[in-house]
Amino acid sequence: MVRKSLPIVQPADVRGRYHRARHTVFWLLIALWAALPWISVGGHPAVFLDVEGRRFFLFGATFNAQDTWLLFFLATGIVFALVYLTAVAGRVFCGWMCPHTVFLEGVFRRVERLVEGPRERRIRANAAPWTLAVVGRKVVVQTVYLLLSFAIAHVVLSYFVSLPNVFRMVRARPAEHPEAFAWAFCMTGILYFDLAHFRERLCTSFCPYGRLQGVLIDEDSVVVGYDVKRGEPRGKVSETNKGDCVDCTRCVVVCPTGIDIREGLQLECVGCSACIDACDEVMGRLGRAPGLVRYDSTHGLAGERRRFWRPRIVLYTALLLLGGAVATAAATLRPDYEVVLLRAPGTPYVVTPDGVYNAFDLHLVNKRGTRERFRVTLEGDSDMSVRIEPSDIELDALAGGHVAIGTRVPSERFHGDFRVRVHVERTGADDPREVGATFLGSRP
Numbered sequence: 001m002v003r004k005s006l007p008i009v010q011p012a013d014v015r016g017r018y019h020r021a022r023h024t025v026f027w028l029l030i031a032l033w034a035a036l037p038w039i040s041v042g043g044h045p046a047v048f049l050d051v052e053g054r055r056f057f058l059f060g061a062t063f064n065a066q067d068t069w070l071l072f073f074l075a076t077g078i079v080f081a082l083v084y085l086t087a088v089a090g091r092v093f094c095g096w097m098c099p100h101t102v103f104l105e106g107v108f109r110r111v112e113r114l115v116e117g118p119r120e121r122r123i124r125a126n127a128a129p130w131t132l133a134v135v136g137r138k139v140v141v142q143t144v145y146l147l148l149s150f151a152i153a154h155v156v157l158s159y160f161v162s163l164p165n166v167f168r169m170v171r172a173r174p175a176e177h178p179e180a181f182a183w184a185f186c187m188t189g190i191l192y193f194d195l196a197h198f199r200e201r202l203c204t205s206f207c208p209y210g211r212l213q214g215v216l217i218d219e220d221s222v223v224v225g226y227d228v229k230r231g232e233p234r235g236k237v238s239e240t241n242k243g244d245c246v247d248c249t250r251c252v253v254v255c256p257t258g259i260d261i262r263e264g265l266q267l268e269c270v271g272c273s274a275c276i277d278a279c280d281e282v283m284g285r286l287g288r289a290p291g292l293v294r295y296d297s298t299h300g301l302a303g304e305r306r307r308f309w310r311p312r313i314v315l316y317t318a319l320l321l322l323g324g325a326v327a328t329a330a331a332t333l334r335p336d337y338e339v340v341l342l343r344a345p346g347t348p349y350v351v352t353p354d355g356v357y358n359a360f361d362l363h364l365v366n367k368r369g370t371r372e373r374f375r376v377t378l379e380g381d382s383d384m385s386v387r388i389e390p391s392d393i394e395l396d397a398l399a400g401g402h403v404a405i406g407t408r409v410p411s412e413r414f415h416g417d418f419r420v421r422v423h424v425e426r427t428g429a430d431d432p433r434e435v436g437a438t439f440l441g442s443r444p
């Protein structure tokens, strides 16, 4: 039985300065991503999105459900930073930082290279009849892929349920935590399918970011490009009156999306720079200057003046600085606790021969990552008697609590509605808060 070659691209190995730099970045990113759930800042993981507790810990800062609006800044900030980066440096995010690229190029492709050999051997093996050795190597590779997908899925899970919980869940039976088990199971399957079999098709056919390149970059954005003026007309080394491109197709066989950069910038180019290293290597062997394929703008590749500051970059920079300032102010000016005073459910007030009664419900939310103590006092009419339960309240990190406030004014002393003010003080801090409400009533 003869198998057809796998439809996925089998890029050739490449060496060079960008390859080394990129893989250094990959490993730094992987190390950071795997370490963050272990690093504790202020008693909590450095990055922890506690779904169950509806809390978010970010490098010592704590956020709860009331801070959801800050996510607007986070989401728009990430999107805008990506737009800015693309306008300046093309798809540098895709080639150097995207998790899909980081794991595919930094981990998964390494496994098959290690077990199944270089590109030519892999292609030959895929096209040849089954043998025990070929099947054995495939089984090893796919098993390692599955284990890697399983590990990645569980590290991702730890960002949402914390590391100790992940360890506990892994040791327990799936029926004890069905949601987390289903999530980890599905994520393992998706990662395995994507990184082992789907690969570059995610970038070339599905990723919406790749589809937007046309509008995000301009002729001054730095992209991976081929110097047509220098390279053409291409021809063999032995031929005279030819450009520097010797048509060796090294830049094509190393491309993880299988395109030919000499045909110009294409949507499928993820800016990985493999073709730069490949061509520089060829140029080096021929004693010619590197950079026939290089990072440059379309203007630069055409020999024209390169510009960094152009209207869209000026506008993006101004918007980025403004957005950053507003987001920083919003995050830092955020109070450490929330106080809301509501009238207690039921009738607004009660009148008895004894007096006029108003009841309030004070809702306190501790927004710090530590346990805090609060004291509640009330100020109002001097004839008013007050009952506060409890007047001293302790709240866990990011926890909320209620204080019941009952007030009474003797009927003969009630002369009309008036304001009451509730004071809240946090022990050991100088950030008192005051909220007010109207004492309502009528004479019997």
Ligand code: SF4
Pocket (backbone or CB within 6 Å): 224, 251, 254, 255, 256, 257, 258, 259, 260, 261, 268, 269, 270, 271, 272, 273, 274, 275, 276
């Ligand atoms: S054309 Fe070059 S930079 Fe673009 S994806 Fe292919 S190898 Fe990477």
Ligand code: SF4
Pocket (backbone or CB within 6 Å): 226, 231, 244, 245, 246, 247, 248, 249, 250, 251, 252, 262, 278, 279, 282, 292, 293
């Ligand atoms: S690697 Fe360089 S010389 Fe070889 S085909 Fe590509 S551009 Fe031409």
